[in-house]
Amino acid sequence: MSQESTLKPPFFISREEELQLRIAADQLPLSPVITAPTSFDDFARQLMIPNTVMELARKASSIHFSAWETEAIRQSLHAGILKQILDEKGQKDTSHPPYIRVACTGKGDYDDWVLDQNPHLHVESDQEHKGDYGSPVVLEIWPAGHYSPIHSHGSTTGIVYCLTGQIEVMAYDSLAWDAKKLALITLTPGQCAWLNDQHFAVHKVYCPMPEGNFAATFHVYLNKSELPLLLKSSGTPNTRDIFEFVDENAPHELGQFETYSDLSWKLLRREMSRIAADLM
Numbered sequence: 001m002s003q004e005s006t007l008k009p010p011f012f013i014s015r016e017e018e019l020q021l022r023i024a025a026d027q028l029p030l031s032p033v034i035t036a037p038t039s040f041d042d043f044a045r046q047l048m049i050p051n052t053v054m055e056l057a058r059k060a061s062s063i064h065f066s067a068w069e070t071e072a073i074r075q076s077l078h079a080g081i082l083k084q085i086l087d088e089k090g091q092k093d094t095s096h097p098p099y100i101r102v103a104c105t106g107k108g109d110y111d112d113w114v115l116d117q118n119p120h121l122h123v124e125s126d127q128e129h130k131g132d133y134g135s136p137v138v139l140e141i142w143p144a145g146h147y148s149p150i151h152s153h154g155s156t157t158g159i160v161y162c163l164t165g166q167i168e169v170m171a172y173d174s175l176a177w178d179a180k181k182l183a184l185i186t187l188t189p190g191q192c193a194w195l196n197d198q199h200f201a202v203h204k205v206y207c208p209m210p211e212g213n214f215a216a217t218f219h220v221y222l223n224k225s226e227l228p229l230l231l232k233s234s235g236t237p238n239t240r241d242i243f244e245f246v247d248e249n250a251p252h253e254l255g256q257f258e259t260y261s262d263l264s265w266k267l268l269r270r271e272m273s274r275i276a277a278d279l280m
């Protein structure tokens with residue numbers, strides 16, 4: 001039996017490797033996490049993080065979900081539109097347990113499902129996608145135990161900010177199934193991971209929480225052409241329109257996913273308000 005078959009998804013690592021990767025995350029000269037420094041070491045390891053990234057993190061630092069918003073998302077994951085979307089996505093792609101992408105700009109593939117709450121009318125459309133891709137600001141919802149494949153963010157610069165729950169991010173040195181694992185970090189609310197074309201661009205995200213819980217993360221991705229002082233133009237493949245990933249199923253070939261959103265924030269708010277009204 002190969003070692004991989006004895007190790008479990010999402011990261012296929014032993015307890016010893018996990019510990020080493022967590023220690024590595026704390027010892028990399030450049031910290032993969034942005035958090036309020038509590039020691040000189042923390043400060044030194046965050047000092048060389050690019051200013052653009054620090055600025056994104058600073059701008060995100062006071063956003064949060066209120067208690068009712070968190071509860072409404074939990075309810076929707078249990079018995080609302082978010083559950084229906086997860087079921088649908090899980091059937092379409094069985095390679096990994098799905099997560100939900102909510103676009104803060106543009107339209108989502110399943111926006112119509114919120115507008116029409118009757119699930120019997122949720123027929124498959126011929127179009128594969130009805131929404132938009134390439135939103136620079138995305139809210140992602142991760143039910144307990146769900147995860148992404150290993151994927152690359154190309155040449156974008158961005159942050160993954162934990163809003164609620166807990167999320168694990170494994171950073172890899174390249175985009176391949178057997179890529180070297182660099183570090184494993186856990187984000188709790190208020191902490192953020194970052195990436196650019198030079199650092200931490202390839203990762204896998206996992207929600208390690210107990211069944212029934214979820215995490216929500218807030219993502220910002222800037223294309224090179226949008227970075228101040230970095231006015232080089234960039235082609236579509238390395239922008240946030242398309243990210244590349246490694247298929248979770250053997251033979252673990254590389255693929256591309258257009259970053260279509262499942263829902264728009266406006267319509268998720270509508271779903272949350274409906275649930276809140278029902279609870280009152």
Ligand SMILES: [Fe+2]
Binds near residue numbers: 203
């Ligand atoms: Fe990602």
